[in-house]
Amino acid sequence: MTSTFNGIEKTERWQNLHRPESRETGVNVGRNERILSGVAGAALIAYGLRRGRLRALLLPLGGSLISRAVGGRCAINRAFGRNTAEGEDRASPVASVGRGEGIRVEQSITINRPPEELFQFWRNLENLPRFMDHLESVTVIDEGRSRWVAKGPAGSRVEWTAEIHNEIEDELIAWRSLSGSEVDNAGSVHFTPAGQGTQVRVLLRYDPPAGALGAAVAKLFGEEPSQQVAEDLRRLKQVMEAGEVATTSFADGRL
Template sequence: MFDKIWPGESNPDEVNVGDYERIGSVVTGAVFFTYGLARKGLLAKILAPVGGYLLQRGLRGTCAIYQAFQINTARQGGNAKATVHANRAIKVKRAVTINKPVSELYSFWRNFENLPSIMDHLEAVTVKDKDHSHWVAKGPAGTKVEWDAEIFREKENEVIAWKSVEGSSVPNAGTVQFTDLGQERGTEVLVELDYEPPAGVIGAAFAKLFGEEPNIQVQEDLRHFKQKMEAGELPTTTGQPSARES
């Protein structure tokens, strides 16, 4: 006989992982599993079973962690929308002070096709029109992630706010704010980002193993931005001074 599922309890066989997240789990799981089998050492021993779990998670559509916290992304209908769900989003907030005028920094950032020159994890950005663009980013272990984004709020020399459009495999939203500090103290650039990784919170956690954790990425991006705007180019030799972050 089947065990009775009481109200408020979760069925362990119930699909609770959304379609796009399942695809991300399969892709990430395959990369981790293959890497783990092909290599030796502690990292390989960790990644092989993790990859196997992510493959099973993607193929079956069930996640024990989601079940424990009563999360069900398959029900929310958010997989084909740009909404970033607070209960599984990764949040990043970083700032840097740059000794350049607000207008110069804003102008550089507003042309999104400039951003791959300061962001190592970005492969390309193609501007479609004033508000829409296509982004290609480098994912964990050599994978690629693509999405379309739109600007939904903008004030010249002050703020740019964006979100991924409907159908994005990596729902994300964020803002970059430019604040004139006055008295020739430069400009503060503040980036706030919310995003849902392709393999969910689990995928974000294991991305740290590859040095691609989002907080580190954004911190490095802003450091590169400072170096490029103040020196005109990014240093290519060791021993260069690092950016002064706030």
């Protein structure tokens, strides 16, 4: 049985939602421990914010647990040669998010530029950090694969390798993460003529290490995913129409 997600036909549920342990990335914390670390970290931060005297102790401790949940790396595990991620399911190279699972984000904006210009700018993936504030870098590996580094909660970094698996020139770019990624994700960007400009529509689905808790933690740190994407698209509009991003904050704006 098939269904349509992001304009692309896929199986009803993609397989390989597991994050296998990766010696190359140094992941040594299993899924269950990462979930528990995320829950405990969020609880400590929430409690610390209400208890002024304990804030200096609880906030760093909570942040370190969230970093452990997001990155799957633990210095204590490494020091003792412990690896709770080892032996988790391994499967095919694709590790994306099934239909109806994870967190879904959709945003759009109209930009006064032709579709072909916007398509070419986005297709050069190393341009993405110019307007995606949460991205530190995108490094192209080959024609279809790239390495992404993003800013995570509490100053942590999240990395994954993605592949472009569907592309229609001047219309569509679709990507998905590969196995070993710290965050399973899939998405697409659509370029549709709209009057004198182009509607740019982004659809994103991702599965944070701590499930739905990851979105709650992101909100706690002022980084709600839907708002991030909306602001990213505003910055893209400024880059394409004015050649630069204004320094004014868009936090209270709307598309």
